[in-house]
Amino acid sequence: PSNPFSGPAGAKATSSFLVINHGVVGNPNKLRATLAHELFHAFENAYNHTGFFSATGAKWIMEASATWAEWKFANAVPTSRAGPVFRQFQGAKISLQDDAYANGYVSFGWPLFLDQEHPGSVRVLWEQIEGASGNRIMDAIDSVLPFEENFRVFAMRAWNKDLGIGAPVTPLLDAPPVSAGGG
Secondary structure: OOOOOOOOHHHHOOOOOOOOHHHOOHHHHHHHHHHHHHHHHHHHHHHHHOOHOOOOOOHHHHHHHHHHHHHHHHHHHHHHHHHHHHHHHHHHHOOOOOOOHHHHHHHOHHHHHHHHHHHOOOHHHHHHHHOOHHHHHHHHHHOOOOOOHHHHHHHHHHHHOOOOOOOOOOOOOOOOOOOOOOO
């Protein structure tokens, strides 16, 4: 992608292209999910093309948001990957915000939680990230829905297991419970 530039009436624009593996084209569900995911990365570039280069502990939000886009716009994550993704998240020994390889994909529950708490808040999150760099990216993410005040409810929903005594919080994240086979 090239550096973003302002478009008409304040619209964001960036020069991007998507390269999609030929093997994905023959599978309509996988193609839809891949298009939603990769197109969301193009949108992210329009909001913040270079700020993540100097960020530590914030790059996870790029893959988390793009994976959320698969769920939101392609309805692909709950039917094809939510169970395994939640199992990986539940068993992770690293922070939600760790930039370790693939952790961002597993951490898509945070944008999912944002969207359930306040529809449209993922867009607001990226508006807050616009132009931020370094630690200011995490501050921007936190400004949309503060971790300290909301992580407890998020964690209970992300646990997403039927306890047999009623739900610990309502509603559970919109994905099949892991205890039900979840995938």
